Amino acid sequence: xxxxxxxxRTGVPTATIKYYLREGLLPPGRPTAATQAQYDETHVxxxxxxxxxxxxGHLSLAAIQRILRAVDDxxxxxxxxxxxxxxxxxxxxxxxADDREWLAARADVDAFLDDLGWRVSAHAPAxxxxxxxxxxxxxxxxxxxxxxxxxxADAARPLAEHELARVARAEGREEMIRVAVASSxxxxxxxxxxxxxAxxxxxxLRFRENSTT
Amino acid sequence: xxxxxxxxRTGVPTATIKYYLREGLLPPGRPTAATQAQYDETHVxxxxxxxxxxxxGHLSLAAIQRILRAVDDxxxxxxxxxxxxxxxxxxxxxxxADDREWLAARADVDAFLDDLGWRVSAHAPAxxxxxxxxxxxxxxxxxxxxxxxxxxADAARPLAEHELARVARAEGREEMIRVAVASSxxxxxxxxxxxxxAxxxxxxLRFRENSTT
Numbered sequence: 001x002x003x004x005x006x007x008x009r010t011g012v013p014t015a016t017i018k019y020y021l022r023e024g025l026l027p028p029g030r031p032t033a034a035t036q037a038q039y040d041e042t043h044v045x046x047x048x049x050x051x052x053x054x055x056x057g058h059l060s061l062a063a064i065q066r067i068l069r070a071v072d073d074x075x076x077x078x079x080x081x082x083x084x085x086x087x088x089x090x091x092x093x094x095x096x097a098d099d100r101e102w103l104a105a106r107a108d109v110d111a112f113l114d115d116l117g118w119r120v121s122a123h124a125p126a127x128x129x130x131x132x133x134x135x136x137x138x139x140x141x142x143x144x145x146x147x148x149x150x151x152x153a154d155a156a157r158p159l160a161e162h163e164l165a166r167v168a169r170a171e172g173r174e175e176m177i178r179v180a181v182a183s184s185x186x187x188x189x190x191x192x193x194x195x196x197x198a199x200x201x202x203x204x205l206r207f208r209e210n211s212t213t
Numbered sequence: 214x215x216x217x218x219x220x221x222r223t224g225v226p227t228a229t230i231k232y233y234l235r236e237g238l239l240p241p242g243r244p245t246a247a248t249q250a251q252y253d254e255t256h257v258x259x260x261x262x263x264x265x266x267x268x269x270g271h272l273s274l275a276a277i278q279r280i281l282r283a284v285d286d287x288x289x290x291x292x293x294x295x296x297x298x299x300x301x302x303x304x305x306x307x308x309x310a311d312d313r314e315w316l317a318a319r320a321d322v323d324a325f326l327d328d329l330g331w332r333v334s335a336h337a338p339a340x341x342x343x344x345x346x347x348x349x350x351x352x353x354x355x356x357x358x359x360x361x362x363x364x365x366a367d368a369a370r371p372l373a374e375h376e377l378a379r380v381a382r383a384e385g386r387e388e389m390i391r392v393a394v395a396s397s398x399x400x401x402x403x404x405x406x407x408x409x410x411a412x413x414x415x416x417x418l419r420f421r422e423n424s425t426t
Contacts, residue, residue: 011352052353079420086413091406113410119417120410129406133399140265142395144403151375152404153411155368160411162364164419182355184412186346190357191365191408192401193304193342197326197333198366198373199397200299204332206377207292 003029006039010047017047023061025050025068049178053085056185063088071173078176082167083121085177089184091129105138106131112146116153163187216242219252223260230260236274238263238281262391266298269398276301284386291389295380296334298390302397304342318351319344325359329366376400 007014020026026046029037046068053059053067070076070084096102109131113120120127137144163183170176220227233239239259242250259281266272266280283289283297309315322344326333333340350357376396383389 048354056349056353077420077422079416079422082416082420083413086409086416089409091402091409118410118414119421120413124410124413126406126409126413129402130410133402133406136269137395137399137403140269140395140399141261142392142399149403149407151372152400153407155372156404156408156411159364159368159408160415163412164415167416168419179355180412182350182353184409186350186353186355187365188405188408189304189342189346190350190362191369191404193339193346194362194366195369195372195401195404196299196302196304196339196397197331197337197343198369199376199393200296200333200337200339201331202370202373202377203292203295203299203380206381207290207295208332209290209292 001039006043009044012047012051020050025064045174049174052178052182057089057181059088071177081173082180085181087125090125092125093128093132095128102135105135109134112149214252219256222257225260225264233263238277258387262387265391265395270302270394272301284390294386294390295393298394300338303338305338306341306345308341315348318348322347325362
């Protein structure tokens with residue numbers, strides 16, 4: 001197909017496709033004339049993945065390139081490729097240097113994850129994300145016992161199971177990463193909105209004085 | 214106590230306390246001299262609430278004032294007071310005018326919530342938040358069936374129950390709102406970080422080729 005058709009199939013503007021070609025994110029098409037080339041399904045799949053990484057994940061070109069290299073490297077297994085994508089997504093937390101409260105929160109998070117028995121890399125950025133959240137709770141004097149955190153872990157676990165089952169159903173490594181990134185990022189606001197709505201519902205059940213209005 | 218002690222007790226700087234006094238968010242103390250006043254536990258509680266709303270909720274002065282009015286109005290029941298706080302927290306979504314896809318997504322969200330049987334105000338901003346998230350999923354061609362959304366609702370429900378139980382244990386309306394806002398906002402990054410960590414753990418269980426590394 002021509003570049004215009006590739007654009008229609010993927011929803012990515014022609015100018016953006018040309019930019020990805022120049023930056024080497026997308027392999028060149030098969031040349032058919034001095035200024036024309038033919039593209040195929042491999043380009044469609046690659047563009048869909050790039051679009052998900054850029055639009056859903058808001059990832060930089062450098063981060064996208066790193067993920068594509070992992071996708072293309074057959075020696076990198078699926079878990080490591082997913083890890084590269086997951087870690088690029090963040091959360092990106094500025095880790096304060098020499099802050100004792102921060103270090104204590106981070107150590108507690110590591111111990112908590114050990115206790116859960118979760119197999120998570122020591123470099124997972126979400127460890128810092130959790131430490132930052134725990135620190136914010138402590139600073140505002142809100143209870144954040146392990147028992148309390150465990151409820152959130154218990155809620156997250158079946159979601160992750162469902163999400164990774166969705167990833168496993170995807171065909172091919174590119175589609176797998178696309179689904180993983182889209183699930184991770186796009187279902188986040190779904191979960192947050194539903195939590196707010198559930199809170200309002202529970203508040204109505206508990207506190208509404210006139211149950212008919 | 215003096216204003217300096219009030220600052221120590223609450224962690225709010227003296228200059229900020231003076232600003233809240235000028236803006237009428239904090240009632241004046243009992244004057245003891247031309248330039249001095251005494252403050253009591255009511256001021257401590259009010260300042261802690263304002264701090265949670267400003268620091269955790271990132272709410273504007275106008276939004277904080279609206280919530281404090283609901284707290285002070287004895288005729289407003291607990292559910293409505295919580296609703297005022299919850300709705301101020303957002304999510305704040307720019308609703309596109311005349312976008313048919315948006316309207317369809319919003320109508321689907323309303324039907325989905327009806328189907329769940331949740332008692333949620335028609336003006337809850339999280340309805341728009343959920344519609345926006347559903348629309349983003351559709352535009353990137355990711356499955357977002359009701360069955361799929363229901364899993365996230367099922368995960369959110371027990372968390373909300375736990376959170377509202379925490380709110381119900383708080384003593385007095387001010388403390389209740391403080392706990393509700395802090396839970397809503399500060400446990401959000403806890404949940405998101407744990408979901409990312411759970412995804413990595415599930416990925417390890419499913420895809421890791423060499424289980425000893």
